[in-house]
Amino acid sequence: MRTLIAQTVEKVGEEVTIKGWVHVRRDHGKIIFLDVRDRSGVMQVVVLPQVSEEAYNVASEVKSEYVVEISGKVNARPEKLINPKLVTGTVELEAHGITILAKAAPLPFDMGDSELNLELPTMLDHRGLTLRHPRVQAIFKVQAVVIDAFREFLKSQEFFEFQAPCITPAVAEGGSEVFQIEYFDHKAYLTQSPQLYKQIVMSAFERVFSVNKIFRAEPSVTTRHLTEVVSLDAEMGFIESWTEVRDMAAATVRYILKQVGEKCAKELELFQTTLPVMLDETPTMSLREAQQKIFDHSGRDVRDEKDLNPEDERELCAIVKEETGSDFVFVYGYPTKKKPFYVYPNPEDPEYNEGMDLLCRGIEWLSGGRRVNDYDQLLEQVKEWKMDPAKISMFLEAFSYGVPPEGGFAFGAERITMQILQLKNIREASMFPRDMERIDIRLNEVKQ
Numbered sequence: 458m459r460t461l462i463a464q465t466v467e468k469v470g471e472e473v474t475i476k477g478w479v480h481v482r483r484d485h486g487k488i489i490f491l492d493v494r495d496r497s498g499v500m501q502v503v504v505l506p507q508v509s510e511e512a513y514n515v516a517s518e519v520k521s522e523y524v525v526e527i528s529g530k531v532n533a534r535p536e537k538l539i540n541p542k543l544v545t546g547t548v549e550l551e552a553h554g555i556t557i558l559a560k561a562a563p564l565p566f567d568m569g570d571s572e573l574n575l576e577l578p579t580m581l582d583h584r585g586l587t588l589r590h591p592r593v594q595a596i597f598k599v600q601a602v603v604i605d606a607f608r609e610f611l612k613s614q615e616f617f618e619f620q621a622p623c624i625t626p627a628v629a630e631g632g633s634e635v636f637q638i639e640y641f642d643h644k645a646y647l648t649q650s651p652q653l654y655k656q657i658v659m660s661a662f663e664r665v666f667s668v669n670k671i672f673r674a675e676p677s678v679t680t681r682h683l684t685e686v687v688s689l690d691a692e693m694g695f696i697e698s699w700t701e702v703r704d705m706a707a708a709t710v711r712y713i714l715k716q717v718g719e720k721c722a723k724e725l726e727l728f729q730t731t732l733p734v735m736l737d738e739t740p741t742m743s744l745r746e747a748q749q750k751i752f753d754h755s756g757r758d759v760r761d762e763k764d765l766n767p768e769d770e771r772e773l774c775a776i777v778k779e780e781t782g783s784d785f786v787f788v789y790g791y792p793t794k795k796k797p798f799y800v801y802p803n804p805e806d807p808e809y810n811e812g813m814d815l816l817c818r819g820i821e822w823l824s825g826g827r828r829v830n831d832y833d834q835l836l837e838q839v840k841e842w843k844m845d846p847a848k849i850s851m852f853l854e855a856f857s858y859g860v861p862p863e864g865g866f867a868f869g870a871e872r873i874t875m876q877i878l879q880l881k882n883i884r885e886a887s888m889f890p891r892d893m894e895r896i897d898i899r900l901n902e903v904k905q
């Protein structure tokens with residue numbers, strides 16, 4: 458019967474069988490050391506010819522990434538040789554028998570180091586291999602907790618989960634940054650957002666969320682944009698103000714950070730990073746207030762701009778951190794015509810809407826706000842935004858039958874992961890990143 462590596466710490470003196478990959482092999486005279494890993498951790502295996510000559514001979518053939526089955530006795534390590542960095546650092550396995558389950562080709566680079574010192578393109582070109590490295594795995598363990606925590610918290614708040622389609626007949630967000638596809642004899646699009654669908658579902662279930670792939674045909678290659686991401690979306694009905702949406706979004710992020718802190722302490726230590734600070738009340742300011750603050754701080758005048766650019770976001774976050782200690786800041790009140798048709802205009806100042814963004818450490822984490830729920834107002838804005846009502850007829854029909862005041866928010870799992878671990882490029886936070894230059898393989902190399 459197989460014993461997981463992490464379980465061996467409870468089996469000192471017992472005979473066990475472990476199965477896994479050889480992470481590193483080290484030869485010291487007549488002793489061979491194997492670091493073997495499975496899904497639970499890494500363990501040191503000691504192979505001695507005087508204990509088992511057969512096991513020693515097999516170990517002499519073993520190389521990195523060989524898949525092995527090893528039986529032996531779990532021994533306590535001498536106190537001076539305890540490795541506190543390993544879950545199994547207090548024990549080691551004395552090998553009695555080794556079976557090679559699968560061989561591995563010679564590796565194109567060293568996988569045994571604690572750091573995977575590779576250029577990003579090389580890391581992605583060999584994704585099937587680099588995903589095995591503990592440091593790379595740590596990224597996606599954090600991301601899994603982020604997504605799980607999003608689900609857990611919203612379910613605790615009586616949100617209903619649904620899955621939105623990825624093929625749509627219309628463009629929810631407007632603009633041209635969409636992937637058009639051939640859908641039999643018709644035009645269709647890969648969805649930019651589950652926005653219209655989550656509003657439809659909200660009109661039946663009141664509180665809903667989804668974990669969906671979305672697609673953005675952005676013709677740029679930056680360190681924080683991908684063409685395919687995991688979007689964490691929520692929508693809620695019967696609100697009285699956009700601030701209720703803000704508060705729910707803040708509570709969701711706060712829970713995510715708490716769960717990451719509790720469940721990913723080793724991963725955070727591995728990346729030598731700390732969680733961003735979120736105060737009990739997150740600083741909130743309008744776009745115009747934010748732009749004025751930037752002007753007062755540095756003299757850069759962006760007060761006539763319709764949005765914050767990356768430099769503005771970085772500067773604003775630095776100012777807020779210095780003034781309040783918060784790594785987060787909400788910015789609301791963007792020009793109505795610069796946002797999608799469904800965003801609710803401020804009744805007292807319709808030129809600006811009740812949309813919001815949450816910034817953290819210089820990057821946008823989340824966007825959302827209040828939506829238009831009145832059917833006639835929606836129709837009017839559909840016309841103003843020059844959209845075809847026929848293409849969103851299902852969406853409009855739901856609102857024709859009565860929808861309460863509502864709003865919602867969404868953020869990207871990859872960007873949150875990138876920010877938590879302070880990664881330099883969002884592609885590190887995607888298992889199989891898609892951008893203008895890559896669909897697993899590098900497209901520019903294919904053209905050649």
